[in-house]
Amino acid sequence: MIFANRYFPATRMRRMRKDEFSRRLMRENVLTANDLIYPVFVMEGQNRVVEVPSMPGAPRQTLDKLLYTAEQALELGIPMLSLFPVIESGKDNDAQEAYNPEGLVPTVVRELKKRFPELGVMTDGALDPYTIHGQDGVIDDSGYVLNDETTEILIKQGLCHAEAGVDMFGPSDMMDGRIGAIRQAFEEEGYIHTKILAYSAKYSSGFYGPFRDALGSSGNLGKADKNNYQMDPANLDEAIQEVAQDLEEGADAVMIKPGMPYLDVIRRVKDTFRVPTFAYQVSGEYAMLKAAFQNGWLNEEKCMLESLIAFKRAGADGILTYFALDAARLLRQR
Numbered sequence: 001m002i003f004a005n006r007y008f009p010a011t012r013m014r015r016m017r018k019d020e021f022s023r024r025l026m027r028e029n030v031l032t033a034n035d036l037i038y039p040v041f042v043m044e045g046q047n048r049v050v051e052v053p054s055m056p057g058a059p060r061q062t063l064d065k066l067l068y069t070a071e072q073a074l075e076l077g078i079p080m081l082s083l084f085p086v087i088e089s090g091k092d093n094d095a096q097e098a099y100n101p102e103g104l105v106p107t108v109v110r111e112l113k114k115r116f117p118e119l120g121v122m123t124d125g126a127l128d129p130y131t132i133h134g135q136d137g138v139i140d141d142s143g144y145v146l147n148d149e150t151t152e153i154l155i156k157q158g159l160c161h162a163e164a165g166v167d168m169f170g171p172s173d174m175m176d177g178r179i180g181a182i183r184q185a186f187e188e189e190g191y192i193h194t195k196i197l198a199y200s201a202k203y204s205s206g207f208y209g210p211f212r213d214a215l216g217s218s219g220n221l222g223k224a225d226k227n228n229y230q231m232d233p234a235n236l237d238e239a240i241q242e243v244a245q246d247l248e249e250g251a252d253a254v255m256i257k258p259g260m261p262y263l264d265v266i267r268r269v270k271d272t273f274r275v276p277t278f279a280y281q282v283s284g285e286y287a288m289l290k291a292a293f294q295n296g297w298l299n300e301e302k303c304m305l306e307s308l309i310a311f312k313r314a315g316a317d318g319i320l321t322y323f324a325l326d327a328a329r330l331l332r333q334r
């Protein structure tokens with residue numbers, strides 16, 4: 001009696017999950033080294049690698065050391081490095097060091113492109129490494145970041161990096177109109193191949209803390225925040241408007257930042273615009289995971305790769321991640 005009424009599931013979802021071969025066949029997303037961008041902190045001097053306590057394994061390094069790191073990245077198939085400078089002397093109120101052709105970033109770009117022409121090099125467009133107050137732009141007496149004055153300096157910074165041979169310039173400053181202004185300057189000066197990755201949806205996030213430690217800008221910033229230019233974490237429609245504007249102004253690709261807490265934004269942007277969409281797994285996300293790995297609370301290999309495939313599932317084409325080297329090594333072993 002009981003057998004006659006027995007219920008069999010119409011579909012056994014577990015059938016396809018049972019074997020490794022069928023799991024492989026039905027896998028919807030793949031992560032490869034091609035998806036990774038490796039952010040690195042570079043500092044003046046020679047033969048120095050300085051760990052950042054809140055970012056274990058993502059140290060500041062001098063150019064000679066960075067060349068070795070770059071070689072590893074290239075060898076592992078990582079398409080691009082993203083440079084972030086630690087400026088120890090030469091900060092001022094109006095970020096003049098940001099467009100010094102002999103400065104740290106242009107020097108490193110020239111050397112990397114000379115040694116490893118096929119490795120993509122990206123730089124960050126923002127003034128925070130260069131200002132004594134740690135804001136991404138120049139400020140008025142009240143501390144407000146001035147939009148158009150900052151954009152003028154960002155143009156100089158972009159041209160300085162383009163001249164040094166950077167492949168991709170990534171304005172991360174959130175000034176209005178800067179993508180169009182920089183694009184126009186690039187065109188006028190003949191840098192028609194220099195790509196612009198617009199940090200379009202950049203939120204005013206607490207997850208940037210360890211990055212600011214690495215740059216040494218957290219002390220300068222003090223109690224100030226970046227709320228008058230970076231986006232409110234509560235907003236999604238606003239991200240769509242930002243991306244639309246940056247594309248209109250000539251961005252080649254767009255960025256969403258931070259990453260893991262903002263996967264919904266990545267998905268919305270990808271579905272809406274169908275353009276190259278990148279995401280930044282930022283310093284705080286890295287710090288959080290690393291701390292748990294170091295305590296033995298999470299499995300490092302599993303959680304690292306799971307965090308990265310989640311970006312692919314959300315629609316990201318590329319991921320900036322401090323795990324890039326480690327992840328590429330793990331992927332190679334598979």
Ligand code: PBG
Binds near residue numbers: 127136173210283
């Ligand atoms: C600078 C910049 C920041 C990050 C990248 N570029 C910090 C900030 O806006 O304060 C953060 C990256 C990270 O946390 O890993 N404009």
